[in-house]
Amino acid sequence: MNIKRLAAFLLIVVITLGVVAWSSPGLLSKVRLGLDLKGGFEILYVAEPIEAGKEVTRDSLIKTAQSLEKRANASGVAEPDVTTEGTNRIRVKLAGVENQEQVRELLRKPAELSFRGPDGKKEMVGSDFVEGAAKVGFDTANRPMIQIEVKDKDKFADVTRRLLNQPLAIYLDEEQLSAPVVQQVLTDGKATISGNYTFEEATNLKDIINLGALPLKLTEKYTQSVGATLGQQSLEQTVKAGIIGSLLILLFMVVFYRVPGIVAAITLITYTWLVLLVFYLMNATLTLPGIAALILGIGMAVDANIIKFERVKEEIRSGKSLLSALKSGSKHSFRTIMDANITNIISCGVLYFIGNGAIRGFALTMIVSILISILTNVLFSRMLIDLLIRSKLFTKPTYFGVKEADIREL
Structure with missing residues (x-):
């Protein structure tokens, strides 16, 4: 042996x-x-543009899916499964959810991008910005910044005049993304958002502004509850x-x-x-x-x-x-x-x-x-x-x- x-x-x-x-x-x-196996529910959404004549782009669909995932996380759902399907569908699987109707209501509403003053008033929304005009640039110290452009120059000039030397915070839903300070009155409809951003953070903020706060309306196509x-x-x-x-x-x-x-x-x-x-x-x-x-x-x-x-x-x-x-x-x-x-x-x-x-x-x-x-x-x-x-x-x-x-x- x-x-x-x-x-x-x-x-x-x-x-x-x-x-x-x-x-x-x-x-x-x-x-x-x-x-x-755990209980919960699954929803298949069909995405449509809020504004007539617009199209559902791949970027807007992905960003909307990411927004839904963040909302699910904020509601206390552990590890939501959110995936895109085809050109205009998003499938959401949420396991272990007790109050299903509350979570569904939270997911259903469109994401909203807003610029708010110190008092919380919404001064501008995502549709006020020129689509695709936001870009990432660099200042003299080689720090990333976001260049933006608005549709209504007079409205933007009025906002910057009233909030001069005050913060104009950027919100996605109720989450504050940034709070840049208005340093001068802007009359040409163009501005830069600067701060201590990394390149990734600046790119993400630029994408959100370009997409007009994810301008998609979600309709429930299919729902399954366990x-x-x-x-x-x-x-x-x-x-x-x-x-x-x-x-x-x-x-x-x-x-x-x-x-x-x-x-x-x-x-x-x-x-x-x-x-x-x-x-x-x-x-x-x-x-x-x-x-x-x-x-x-x-x-x-x-x-x-x-x-x-x-x-x-x-x-x-x-x-x-x-x-x-x-x-x-x-x-x-x-x-x-x-x-x-x-x-x-x-x-x-x-x-x-x-x-x-x-x-x-x-x-x-x-x-x-x-x-x-x-x-x-x-x-x-x-x-x-x-x-x-x-x-x-x-x-x-x-x-x-x-x-x-x-x-x-x-």
Whole structure:
């Protein structure tokens, strides 16, 4: 018996399962859950320009989505999921929301850009500025500043005359973005906003002014609501079904494939943990379709193990040694496994780019699952079995599910 090979196998297994057991509780608590598991609501908005004759640009759509995300954060919603779709749609998913109507009312109203005096009075609004005229420049000290231009020169001159040497604060909704001081009366309709801005801050303020305070009107096209109790019930039932199904799969592998089945159980546990870890690192949201894809991925991972182990058993029955059977069986099964996985990745890629919402979540989970399955249930599994065979602890074919009577002479 080769003690070093056996020790290496045990060390790898103990460390792997130890890390999985130690980190799983914290990992599961940090994975983001979708509204179908946590409760909440989803809204699909159709964006339209407030002023007739205008167009919904890509920049205005993105800025509006960012504004909706900020409003959701301000309302106390943790980690809202706000995405743009097509040329004029925004999808908002808010999980764990209790007062849905209040949040929906907050999201529904258009964003408003305003310039206010010290008394809070709105002196100018976003539509008072020339569209696209705001630019980022630099002063004599090479500090970023914003150059702006208004439509009504007389109105601007009156505002700057009344507020001379006073702040004219810039607000987006009720959030103050800046508070520059009026240093002179401006009669030509042009001005500069200076201060201790970074280039990024100046660019962001310039974009907001150019977009006229996100001049888009949002109309609810589709709404879906899931109660917190129903979401929790769905999560509990899904987890319960997943655990029962996984245990039955692991039991099946151990009973029918003996030692390789035990190795498969180890790699399947590692595979599931790695999928959840990748989801956490990607800051992705786990939904019911995502869990369905994860369980389907476990089934595909089992298929990969079965294809490999059956091929290895055929090689053992042909009279080859265990090590030769492993090498030959793994080599011949690898192409079949990779062909199946690549075709699945291609189909999931098409689903991801063409679909939306739950379909994209399902496709993304499947792609991640397939890639991790190749690493764990193909490469990692072969390495562990190779160590066991070379340790010479399990030398009989029966340990690999093959009866000695079925072995043919070479």
